[in-house]
Amino acid sequence: MAKQAWGTRTGFILAAIGSAIGLGNIWRFPYMAYENGGGAFLIPYFIALLTAGIPLLILEFYIGHRMKGSAPLSFKKLGNFEWFGWWQTLLSFIISTYYAVIIAWALFYTFKGFTLGWGENTGDYFFNSFLGLTDAGSWTDSWLGGIQLNVVIPLAIVWAITYFIMIGGVRKGIERANKIFMPLLFIILLVILVRAVTLTGAADGVDALFTPSWDGLLSSSVWVSAYSQIFFTLSIGFATMITYASYLPKKSDITNNAFMIALANCGFSLLAGIAVFSALGFMANEQGIAISEVATASIGLAFVAFPQILNTMPGGEIIGVLFFLSLVFAGLSSLVSLTEPLISGLTDKFKMKRKTAIHIGIGVSALISVVYTTGSGLFIFDVVDHNIAIVSLSLSGLIMLILVAWKLNTTYAARKYINEISDFRIGHWWNFCLIVLTPAILGYNTIQVVVSDLTENYEGYPDSLIYVGWIVAAFAVVMAVYMSTFESKNSEFHTSSITTSKGTEV
Numbered sequence: 001m002a003k004q005a006w007g008t009r010t011g012f013i014l015a016a017i018g019s020a021i022g023l024g025n026i027w028r029f030p031y032m033a034y035e036n037g038g039g040a041f042l043i044p045y046f047i048a049l050l051t052a053g054i055p056l057l058i059l060e061f062y063i064g065h066r067m068k069g070s071a072p073l074s075f076k077k078l079g080n081f082e083w084f085g086w087w088q089t090l091l092s093f094i095i096s097t098y099y100a101v102i103i104a105w106a107l108f109y110t111f112k113g114f115t116l117g118w119g120e121n122t123g124d125y126f127f128n129s130f131l132g133l134t135d136a137g138s139w140t141d142s143w144l145g146g147i148q149l150n151v152v153i154p155l156a157i158v159w160a161i162t163y164f165i166m167i168g169g170v171r172k173g174i175e176r177a178n179k180i181f182m183p184l185l186f187i188i189l190l191v192i193l194v195r196a197v198t199l200t201g202a203a204d205g206v207d208a209l210f211t212p213s214w215d216g217l218l219s220s221s222v223w224v225s226a227y228s229q230i231f232f233t234l235s236i237g238f239a240t241m242i243t244y245a246s247y248l249p250k251k252s253d254i255t256n257n258a259f260m261i262a263l264a265n266c267g268f269s270l271l272a273g274i275a276v277f278s279a280l281g282f283m284a285n286e287q288g289i290a291i292s293e294v295a296t297a298s299i300g301l302a303f304v305a306f307p308q309i310l311n312t313m314p315g316g317e318i319i320g321v322l323f324f325l326s327l328v329f330a331g332l333s334s335l336v337s338l339t340e341p342l343i344s345g346l347t348d349k350f351k352m353k354r355k356t357a358i359h360i361g362i363g364v365s366a367l368i369s370v371v372y373t374t375g376s377g378l379f380i381f382d383v384v385d386h387n388i389a390i391v392s393l394s395l396s397g398l399i400m401l402i403l404v405a406w407k408l409n410t411t412y413a414a415r416k417y418i419n420e421i422s423d424f425r426i427g428h429w430w431n432f433c434l435i436v437l438t439p440a441i442l443g444y445n446t447i448q449v450v451v452s453d454l455t456e457n458y459e460g461y462p463d464s465l466i467y468v469g470w471i472v473a474a475f476a477v478v479m480a481v482y483m484s485t486f487e488s489k490n491s492e493f494h495t496s497s498i499t500t501s502k503g504t505e506v
């Protein structure tokens, strides 16, 4: 079976941008920025981008490109850390189980948009009619509140589309899909942006987003949010970018690609933030209230506040359809990148046919995702997302640096390798970030989150829900170690690591 590969450099860049730009940019970023002090968030955000985002993206591209394998194989070759590769892979897999559900919500809302079918009371519609939300205190009652048909049907469509993209392979599936989705997404964003900034009150909204609140810089939670947002938005720490880079041809630029992808992604976030906040400014203006009163939690922002704005906005139907469609497009190209690491890992390790791996990977993820379509799905989503996308993600980034930068001390050899094939050279700052600065900040952040989780229940949820989050996170670790104990039929898994502890390559 031929190794999978990208057709062109643009194909790879678009696919990596497609992975990066996702639900995280369109609704998580605006809300995070707002909640963490508007303009003051942008400072930690850009510091996180420069000290952790770009350096780690370069490192992951290096690992994938140099080792030419899925994350488990790459970490095995790098230094016998196969379990770590599986852990990252499983974390991506777990995210895919709930990420698909949010895309399903957006798909449903795209259709509702044509008639503004969510009615006047958008909050009641979303939480009660659409999600059939139960009570957190009694979340296990009557089969988790039962499966909601309105969610499960679009979910099946989302998985079907993902399946067809994946079955096409890397070049004819993922690359081609991104060549269609990305330009469309960009055009849609521009249309929404133009409409949004020309609404009355838009300027107040943008002001709220960009007005710094300096106190925020002193709060550790702002820094935790900024770093975890950068990891999530750039798809780093979870095997995705390693896998995508493993499909690059030998002669490929690394540094320039990483900068382009990171800047395109963050530029997109800023534009989406401006659009969303212009709309919030419009709504505040209409109702004569302060912006702080209209901006609600992340989920509420896209599915409650936004529909409400669309109800009164001239041309609301069109913008509504386009907005939710942009979530669907952005989400699908990221979902594809969340499922690829496991598929790549299974084909690498067990010499499985790609098709079989897709059936297992997508089949199991789709089955698990049904849990989130129940009335208690939102609570389960919330705790799993917190434990995986925040706690495990910071920890994964930190452990990666401890293994690669400290234990193997391989960043100097890596920099040499990267500089030889890249358009422009990276300097000592890169090593400094990976060896000193970023591990320090990630270490601090991880301790912060874990301590606060241990002292009080996340979101005040009942213990039973909190345990679900911990069990899922612990399962990923145990399963990862278990996967690495299997004998592989692939001889590449038996070669000893190619970097020595001195960092010199043999």
Ligand code: TRP
Pocket: 019, 020, 021, 022, 023, 024, 025, 092, 095, 231, 232, 233, 234, 235, 236, 237, 238, 239, 240, 334, 335, 337, 338
């Ligand atoms: N970056 C995507 C977003 O912003 C989500 C995503 C895709 C992701 N692949 C990932 C997050 C890998 C972490 C790791 O929505």
